[in-house]
Amino acid sequence: MFANLKPQPADKILALVKAxxxxxRAEKIDLGVGVYKNAEGTTPVMRAVKTxxxxxxxxxxxxxxxxxxGDPAFSDxxxxxxxxxxxxxxxxxAAATPGGTGACRQAFELMQMANPDARVFVSNPTxxxxxxxxxxxxxxxxxxxxxxxxxxGVDFDGMLEDLKGLKAGDLVLLHGCCHNPTGANLxxxxxxxxxxxxxxxxxxxxxxxxxxxxxxxxxxxxxAARLVASCVPECLIAASCSKNFGIYRERTGLLMAVSTETxxxxxxxxTLAFLNRQNFSFPPDHGARLVTMVLQDPDLRAxxxxxxxxxxxxxxxxxxxxxxxxxxxxxxxxxxxLAQHRGMxxxxxxxxxxxxxxxxxxxIYMVGDSRMNIAGLNAQSVPILAQxxxxxxx
Numbered sequence: 361m362f363a364n365l366k367p368q369p370a371d372k373i374l375a376l377v378k379a380x381x382x383x384x385r386a387e388k389i390d391l392g393v394g395v396y397k398n399a400e401g402t403t404p405v406m407r408a409v410k411t412x413x414x415x416x417x418x419x420x421x422x423x424x425x426x427x428x429x430g431d432p433a434f435s436d437x438x439x440x441x442x443x444x445x446x447x448x449x450x451x452x453x454a455a456a457t458p459g460g461t462g463a464c465r466q467a468f469e470l471m472q473m474a475n476p477d478a479r480v481f482v483s484n485p486t487x488x489x490x491x492x493x494x495x496x497x498x499x500x501x502x503x504x505x506x507x508x509x510x511x512x513g514v515d516f517d518g519m520l521e522d523l524k525g526l527k528a529g530d531l532v533l534l535h536g537c538c539h540n541p542t543g544a545n546l547x548x549x550x551x552x553x554x555x556x557x558x559x560x561x562x563x564x565x566x567x568x569x570x571x572x573x574x575x576x577x578x579x580x581x582x583x584a585a586r587l588v589a590s591c592v593p594e595c596l597i598a599a600s601c602s603k604n605f606g607i608y609r610e611r612t613g614l615l616m617a618v619s620t621e622t623x624x625x626x627x628x629x630x631t632l633a634f635l636n637r638q639n640f641s642f643p644p645d646h647g648a649r650l651v652t653m654v655l656q657d658p659d660l661r662a663x664x665x666x667x668x669x670x671x672x673x674x675x676x677x678x679x680x681x682x683x684x685x686x687x688x689x690x691x692x693x694x695x696x697x698l699a700q701h702r703g704m705x706x707x708x709x710x711x712x713x714x715x716x717x718x719x720x721x722x723x724i725y726m727v728g729d730s731r732m733n734i735a736g737l738n739a740q741s742v743p744i745l746a747q748x749x750x751x752x753x754x
Contacts, residue, residue: 373727380725388723389741391732396603396704399738406606408664412653425642428633430456434648437655438614442569442599446586453617453628455636456643460570460600463615465493466635467566467596471531472499481532485729487540490533507542512697512709514544520557528562536569537581538703541731545702551584555591565592570600573668575702594619601651604668610647675704678737685746704735710754722748
Protein backbone atom coordinates (compact mmCIF):
# COMPACT_ATOMS: atom_id res chain seq x y z
CA MET A 361 0.00 0.00 0.00
CA PHE A 362 2.58 2.58 1.08
CA ALA A 363 4.70 1.84 -1.97
CA ASN A 364 1.92 3.24 -4.13
CA LEU A 365 1.89 6.64 -2.44
CA LYS A 366 3.16 9.56 -4.49
CA PRO A 367 4.96 12.65 -3.14
CA GLN A 368 2.63 15.61 -2.71
CA PRO A 369 3.53 19.16 -3.75
CA ALA A 370 5.49 20.93 -1.03
CA ASP A 371 3.69 23.73 0.76
CA LYS A 372 5.42 26.88 -0.46
CA ILE A 373 4.72 28.88 2.69
CA LEU A 374 6.06 26.14 4.98
CA ALA A 375 9.15 25.90 2.79
CA LEU A 376 9.55 29.66 3.14
CA VAL A 377 9.34 29.38 6.92
CA LYS A 378 12.11 26.77 6.91
CA ALA A 379 14.34 28.90 4.67
CA UNK A 380 13.80 31.94 6.93
CA UNK A 381 14.78 30.00 10.04
CA UNK A 382 17.98 28.83 8.40
CA UNK A 383 18.97 32.33 7.19
CA UNK A 384 21.74 33.67 9.50
CA ARG A 385 21.24 37.35 8.61
CA ALA A 386 20.31 39.55 11.57
CA GLU A 387 18.03 41.93 9.68
CA LYS A 388 16.01 39.27 7.83
CA ILE A 389 12.24 39.91 7.72
CA ASP A 390 9.55 37.22 7.59
CA LEU A 391 6.54 38.44 5.59
CA GLY A 392 5.48 34.99 4.40
CA VAL A 393 3.67 33.18 7.21
CA GLY A 394 -0.03 34.06 7.47
CA VAL A 395 -0.18 34.60 11.22
CA TYR A 396 -0.66 37.87 13.09
CA LYS A 397 2.43 39.01 15.00
CA ASN A 398 2.85 42.02 17.25
CA ALA A 399 5.79 44.44 17.17
CA GLU A 400 7.87 41.96 19.20
CA GLY A 401 7.28 39.23 16.62
CA THR A 402 5.01 37.04 18.75
CA THR A 403 1.37 36.00 18.43
CA PRO A 404 0.01 36.89 21.88
CA VAL A 405 -2.92 35.35 23.74
CA MET A 406 -5.54 38.07 23.89
CA ARG A 407 -6.36 39.41 27.36
CA ALA A 408 -10.05 38.45 27.25
CA VAL A 409 -9.22 34.97 25.99
CA LYS A 410 -6.69 34.48 28.79
CA THR A 411 -9.27 35.59 31.37
CA UNK A 412 -11.94 33.30 29.92
CA UNK A 413 -9.47 30.42 29.97
CA UNK A 414 -8.81 30.96 33.66
CA UNK A 415 -12.55 31.04 34.34
CA UNK A 416 -13.10 27.90 32.31
CA UNK A 417 -10.41 26.05 34.27
CA UNK A 418 -12.37 26.78 37.44
CA UNK A 419 -15.84 25.86 36.20
CA UNK A 420 -15.36 23.14 33.59
CA UNK A 421 -16.51 19.83 35.02
CA UNK A 422 -16.32 17.49 32.02
CA UNK A 423 -14.47 16.89 28.77
CA UNK A 424 -17.28 14.86 27.25
CA UNK A 425 -18.52 15.49 23.72
CA UNK A 426 -20.76 18.50 23.18
CA UNK A 427 -22.65 17.50 20.03
CA UNK A 428 -22.11 16.81 16.33
CA UNK A 429 -22.66 20.47 15.46
CA GLY A 430 -20.88 21.80 18.54
CA ASP A 431 -22.39 23.90 21.31
CA PRO A 432 -25.49 25.78 20.06
CA ALA A 433 -24.42 28.76 22.18
CA PHE A 434 -21.25 29.06 20.07
CA SER A 435 -23.35 29.08 16.90
CA ASP A 436 -25.60 31.76 18.37
CA UNK A 437 -22.82 34.17 19.33
CA UNK A 438 -20.98 33.71 16.04
CA UNK A 439 -24.11 34.16 13.94
CA UNK A 440 -24.77 37.35 15.87
CA UNK A 441 -21.16 38.53 15.40
CA UNK A 442 -21.12 37.90 11.65
CA UNK A 443 -24.72 38.48 10.60
CA UNK A 444 -26.18 40.70 13.32
CA UNK A 445 -29.86 41.19 12.56
CA UNK A 446 -29.42 40.88 8.78
CA UNK A 447 -31.40 37.61 8.77
CA UNK A 448 -33.66 35.79 11.20
CA UNK A 449 -31.84 33.29 13.42
CA UNK A 450 -34.44 30.68 12.45
CA UNK A 451 -33.17 30.90 8.85
CA UNK A 452 -29.62 29.89 9.76
CA UNK A 453 -28.29 26.37 10.27
CA ALA A 454 -24.79 26.19 11.72
CA ALA A 455 -22.12 23.74 12.79
CA ALA A 456 -18.79 24.19 14.53
CA THR A 457 -15.74 23.08 12.54
CA PRO A 458 -11.98 22.70 13.02
CA GLY A 459 -11.11 26.25 12.01
CA GLY A 460 -12.18 28.22 8.98
CA THR A 461 -10.49 25.60 6.82
CA GLY A 462 -12.85 22.95 8.18
CA ALA A 463 -15.81 25.24 7.48
CA CYS A 464 -14.69 25.68 3.86
CA ARG A 465 -14.20 21.94 3.44
CA GLN A 466 -17.67 21.19 4.84
CA ALA A 467 -19.22 23.88 2.62
CA PHE A 468 -17.71 22.38 -0.51
CA GLU A 469 -18.87 18.90 0.49
CA LEU A 470 -22.37 20.23 1.19
CA MET A 471 -22.48 21.76 -2.27
CA GLN A 472 -21.19 18.53 -3.81
CA MET A 473 -23.87 16.54 -2.00
CA ALA A 474 -26.64 18.90 -3.08
CA ASN A 475 -25.49 19.40 -6.67
CA PRO A 476 -22.64 17.20 -7.96
CA ASP A 477 -22.53 19.13 -11.24
CA ALA A 478 -22.08 22.54 -9.64
CA ARG A 479 -18.89 24.48 -10.28
CA VAL A 480 -17.15 26.79 -7.84
CA PHE A 481 -16.04 30.19 -9.13
CA VAL A 482 -12.98 31.44 -7.22
CA SER A 483 -11.17 34.76 -7.36
CA ASN A 484 -7.84 34.91 -9.18
CA PRO A 485 -5.91 34.87 -6.94
CA THR A 486 -7.40 33.28 -3.85
CA UNK A 487 -6.14 31.57 -0.70
CA UNK A 488 -4.27 28.53 -2.12
CA UNK A 489 -6.03 26.06 0.19
CA UNK A 490 -9.37 26.89 -1.46
CA UNK A 491 -8.29 25.41 -4.77
CA UNK A 492 -6.27 22.67 -3.08
CA UNK A 493 -9.39 21.37 -1.30
CA UNK A 494 -11.50 21.70 -4.44
CA UNK A 495 -8.93 19.73 -6.42
CA UNK A 496 -8.81 17.03 -3.76
CA UNK A 497 -12.60 16.71 -3.79
CA UNK A 498 -12.68 16.61 -7.58
CA UNK A 499 -14.86 19.71 -7.81
CA UNK A 500 -14.56 21.78 -10.97
CA UNK A 501 -13.52 25.33 -10.20
CA UNK A 502 -13.42 28.34 -12.49
CA UNK A 503 -11.26 31.42 -11.85
CA UNK A 504 -12.72 34.89 -12.14
CA UNK A 505 -10.60 37.99 -12.56
CA UNK A 506 -10.10 39.90 -9.35
CA UNK A 507 -6.71 41.58 -8.89
CA UNK A 508 -5.60 44.36 -11.24
CA UNK A 509 -1.82 44.07 -11.51
CA UNK A 510 -1.53 47.69 -12.66
CA UNK A 511 -3.61 49.45 -10.01
CA UNK A 512 -3.17 46.75 -7.33
CA GLY A 513 -6.90 47.14 -6.75
CA VAL A 514 -9.91 45.09 -7.82
CA ASP A 515 -10.42 44.41 -11.52
CA PHE A 516 -14.16 44.84 -11.11
CA ASP A 517 -15.00 44.99 -14.81
CA GLY A 518 -13.07 41.78 -15.40
CA MET A 519 -14.77 40.15 -12.43
CA LEU A 520 -18.24 40.97 -13.75
CA GLU A 521 -17.33 39.79 -17.22
CA ASP A 522 -16.17 36.42 -15.90
CA LEU A 523 -19.24 36.01 -13.67
CA LYS A 524 -21.35 36.14 -16.81
CA GLY A 525 -20.26 32.51 -17.30
CA LEU A 526 -22.19 31.39 -14.22
CA LYS A 527 -24.91 28.77 -14.49
CA ALA A 528 -27.80 28.21 -12.12
CA GLY A 529 -26.61 26.26 -9.08
CA ASP A 530 -22.95 27.25 -9.37
CA LEU A 531 -21.22 28.44 -6.21
CA VAL A 532 -19.29 31.72 -6.12
CA LEU A 533 -16.61 31.93 -3.44
CA LEU A 534 -16.17 35.47 -2.12
CA HIS A 535 -13.89 36.86 0.58
CA GLY A 536 -16.01 38.69 3.13
CA CYS A 537 -13.27 41.22 3.97
CA CYS A 538 -9.49 41.59 3.92
CA HIS A 539 -9.01 39.58 0.72
CA ASN A 540 -6.28 36.97 0.99
CA PRO A 541 -3.77 37.27 -0.68
CA THR A 542 -4.24 40.72 -2.21
CA GLY A 543 -5.69 42.97 0.52
CA ALA A 544 -7.89 44.58 -2.17
CA ASN A 545 -11.62 44.64 -1.39
CA LEU A 546 -14.90 45.41 -3.07
CA UNK A 547 -16.86 48.41 -1.81
CA UNK A 548 -20.51 48.00 -0.83
CA UNK A 549 -21.77 49.40 -4.14
CA UNK A 550 -19.76 46.75 -5.95
CA UNK A 551 -20.99 44.07 -3.55
CA UNK A 552 -24.59 44.98 -4.41
CA UNK A 553 -23.83 44.68 -8.13
CA UNK A 554 -22.32 41.23 -7.54
CA UNK A 555 -25.39 40.18 -5.56
CA UNK A 556 -27.62 41.29 -8.43
CA UNK A 557 -25.57 39.23 -10.89
CA UNK A 558 -25.76 36.14 -8.66
CA UNK A 559 -29.52 36.46 -8.28
CA UNK A 560 -29.92 36.95 -12.02
CA UNK A 561 -27.85 33.85 -12.77
CA UNK A 562 -29.30 31.69 -9.98
CA UNK A 563 -25.83 31.19 -8.48
CA UNK A 564 -25.15 30.71 -4.79
CA UNK A 565 -22.66 32.85 -2.86
CA UNK A 566 -20.24 31.42 -0.34
CA UNK A 567 -18.57 33.95 1.95
CA UNK A 568 -15.24 33.07 3.54
CA UNK A 569 -14.81 35.56 6.39
CA UNK A 570 -11.57 34.87 8.22
CA UNK A 571 -10.46 38.37 9.24
CA UNK A 572 -13.46 40.17 10.71
CA UNK A 573 -12.14 43.09 12.74
CA UNK A 574 -8.79 43.26 10.93
CA UNK A 575 -9.93 45.61 8.16
CA UNK A 576 -12.18 48.58 8.90
CA UNK A 577 -13.74 47.35 12.16
CA UNK A 578 -15.95 44.53 13.43
CA UNK A 579 -19.22 45.94 12.08
CA UNK A 580 -17.74 47.36 8.90
CA UNK A 581 -16.01 44.08 8.02
CA UNK A 582 -19.29 42.18 8.42
CA UNK A 583 -21.25 44.54 6.16
CA ALA A 584 -20.67 42.57 2.96
CA ALA A 585 -21.67 39.23 4.49
CA ARG A 586 -24.80 40.83 5.93
CA LEU A 587 -25.70 42.42 2.62
CA VAL A 588 -25.29 39.15 0.76
CA ALA A 589 -27.20 37.05 3.31
CA SER A 590 -30.12 39.50 3.33
CA CYS A 591 -30.40 39.73 -0.47
CA VAL A 592 -30.13 36.15 -1.77
CA PRO A 593 -32.38 33.09 -1.38
CA GLU A 594 -29.58 31.04 0.15
CA CYS A 595 -25.88 31.24 0.90
CA LEU A 596 -23.04 29.63 2.80
CA ILE A 597 -20.72 31.44 5.22
CA ALA A 598 -17.46 30.02 6.56
CA ALA A 599 -16.20 31.96 9.58
CA SER A 600 -12.89 31.63 11.42
CA CYS A 601 -11.93 32.67 14.96
CA SER A 602 -8.21 32.05 14.46
CA LYS A 603 -7.23 35.62 13.71
CA ASN A 604 -9.64 37.93 15.51
CA PHE A 605 -9.49 35.87 18.73
CA GLY A 606 -5.86 34.81 18.26
CA ILE A 607 -6.67 31.14 18.86
CA TYR A 608 -5.01 29.62 15.79
CA ARG A 609 -4.05 26.33 17.42
CA GLU A 610 -7.52 25.78 18.92
CA ARG A 611 -8.98 25.33 15.39
CA THR A 612 -12.24 27.21 15.90
CA GLY A 613 -14.61 27.88 13.03
CA LEU A 614 -18.27 27.82 12.04
CA LEU A 615 -20.14 26.97 8.86
CA MET A 616 -23.49 28.70 8.37
CA ALA A 617 -26.15 27.70 5.83
CA VAL A 618 -28.60 30.57 5.35
CA SER A 619 -31.96 30.14 3.61
CA THR A 620 -34.96 32.41 3.30
CA GLU A 621 -37.08 29.25 3.51
CA THR A 622 -37.33 28.72 7.27
CA UNK A 623 -38.80 25.28 6.69
CA UNK A 624 -35.44 24.12 5.31
CA UNK A 625 -33.46 25.00 8.42
CA UNK A 626 -34.09 21.64 10.07
CA UNK A 627 -32.85 19.63 7.09
CA UNK A 628 -29.90 21.95 6.62
CA UNK A 629 -28.97 21.57 10.29
CA UNK A 630 -29.20 17.79 10.12
CA THR A 631 -27.06 17.76 6.98
CA LEU A 632 -24.34 19.85 8.61
CA ALA A 633 -24.30 17.48 11.59
CA PHE A 634 -24.13 14.49 9.22
CA LEU A 635 -21.15 15.96 7.36
CA ASN A 636 -19.34 16.59 10.63
CA ARG A 637 -19.97 12.96 11.62
CA GLN A 638 -18.46 11.66 8.39
CA ASN A 639 -15.41 13.89 8.56
CA PHE A 640 -14.27 14.35 12.17
CA SER A 641 -17.34 13.36 14.18
CA PHE A 642 -17.48 15.90 17.03
CA PRO A 643 -15.82 19.30 16.50
CA PRO A 644 -13.26 20.68 18.99
CA ASP A 645 -14.84 22.69 21.79
CA HIS A 646 -12.13 24.47 23.79
CA GLY A 647 -11.70 27.43 21.46
CA ALA A 648 -15.43 27.62 20.77
CA ARG A 649 -16.10 27.66 24.51
CA LEU A 650 -13.67 30.56 25.00
CA VAL A 651 -15.23 32.55 22.16
CA THR A 652 -18.68 31.96 23.60
CA MET A 653 -17.60 33.11 27.04
CA VAL A 654 -15.95 36.25 25.68
CA LEU A 655 -18.88 37.25 23.51
CA GLN A 656 -21.49 36.53 26.21
CA ASP A 657 -19.74 38.54 28.93
CA PRO A 658 -20.08 42.34 28.40
CA ASP A 659 -16.79 43.17 30.11
CA LEU A 660 -14.79 40.48 28.34
CA ARG A 661 -16.38 41.38 25.01
CA ALA A 662 -15.52 45.06 25.46
CA UNK A 663 -11.91 44.25 26.36
CA UNK A 664 -11.61 41.86 23.41
CA UNK A 665 -13.04 44.46 21.00
CA UNK A 666 -10.61 47.07 22.34
CA UNK A 667 -7.58 44.83 21.90
CA UNK A 668 -8.76 43.78 18.44
CA UNK A 669 -9.15 47.43 17.47
CA UNK A 670 -5.60 48.11 18.68
CA UNK A 671 -4.41 45.25 16.46
CA UNK A 672 -6.31 46.66 13.48
CA UNK A 673 -5.01 50.18 13.96
CA UNK A 674 -1.49 48.86 14.41
CA UNK A 675 -1.56 47.13 11.04
CA UNK A 676 -3.14 50.18 9.40
CA UNK A 677 -0.36 52.33 10.87
CA UNK A 678 2.27 50.01 9.39
CA UNK A 679 0.55 50.22 6.00
CA UNK A 680 0.57 54.00 6.12
CA UNK A 681 4.18 54.12 7.29
CA UNK A 682 5.31 51.79 4.49
CA UNK A 683 3.39 53.68 1.81
CA UNK A 684 4.81 56.97 3.10
CA UNK A 685 8.37 55.69 3.21
CA UNK A 686 8.11 54.32 -0.33
CA UNK A 687 6.69 57.62 -1.51
CA UNK A 688 9.64 59.43 0.05
CA UNK A 689 12.18 57.09 -1.53
CA UNK A 690 10.56 56.78 -4.96
CA UNK A 691 9.21 60.30 -5.31
CA UNK A 692 5.90 58.91 -6.56
CA UNK A 693 2.52 57.67 -5.32
CA UNK A 694 2.80 54.31 -7.06
CA UNK A 695 2.85 52.45 -3.74
CA UNK A 696 -0.16 54.28 -2.34
CA UNK A 697 -2.26 51.13 -2.76
CA LEU A 698 -0.56 49.68 0.32
CA ALA A 699 -2.39 52.17 2.54
CA GLN A 700 -5.68 51.41 0.79
CA HIS A 701 -5.49 47.63 1.21
CA ARG A 702 -6.95 46.10 4.35
CA GLY A 703 -6.14 43.17 6.61
CA MET A 704 -2.92 41.29 7.12
CA UNK A 705 -1.96 40.92 3.48
CA UNK A 706 -1.04 42.96 0.46
CA UNK A 707 0.11 41.80 -2.91
CA UNK A 708 3.04 43.93 -3.97
CA UNK A 709 2.34 43.09 -7.61
CA UNK A 710 5.83 42.22 -8.74
CA UNK A 711 7.47 39.21 -10.37
CA UNK A 712 8.76 36.02 -8.72
CA UNK A 713 12.22 37.09 -9.88
CA UNK A 714 11.96 40.34 -7.92
CA UNK A 715 10.68 38.43 -4.88
CA UNK A 716 13.71 36.15 -5.10
CA UNK A 717 16.02 39.16 -5.28
CA UNK A 718 14.40 40.60 -2.17
CA UNK A 719 15.14 37.33 -0.38
CA UNK A 720 18.66 36.76 -1.74
CA UNK A 721 19.93 40.34 -1.52
CA UNK A 722 18.03 41.70 1.48
CA UNK A 723 16.70 38.79 3.54
CA ILE A 724 13.09 39.78 2.81
CA TYR A 725 10.89 36.67 2.76
CA MET A 726 7.51 36.79 1.04
CA VAL A 727 5.44 34.36 -1.04
CA GLY A 728 6.50 34.08 -4.68
CA ASP A 729 3.40 35.85 -5.96
CA SER A 730 4.53 38.87 -3.83
CA ARG A 731 1.95 38.43 -1.09
CA MET A 732 3.35 39.91 2.09
CA ASN A 733 2.09 39.82 5.64
CA ILE A 734 1.95 43.39 6.90
CA ALA A 735 1.79 42.08 10.47
CA GLY A 736 5.30 40.71 10.00
CA LEU A 737 6.60 44.30 10.11
CA ASN A 738 7.26 46.77 12.89
CA ALA A 739 8.22 50.43 12.94
CA GLN A 740 11.92 49.58 12.73
CA SER A 741 11.69 47.08 9.86
CA VAL A 742 9.42 49.19 7.61
CA PRO A 743 12.30 51.46 6.41
CA ILE A 744 14.44 48.37 5.76
CA LEU A 745 11.72 46.82 3.60
CA ALA A 746 11.03 50.07 1.77
CA GLN A 747 14.70 50.55 0.88
CA UNK A 748 14.94 46.92 -0.29
CA UNK A 749 11.90 47.37 -2.55
CA UNK A 750 13.48 50.46 -4.12
CA UNK A 751 16.92 48.85 -4.42
CA UNK A 752 15.67 45.88 -6.44
CA UNK A 753 13.56 48.13 -8.66
CA UNK A 754 10.07 46.87 -7.86
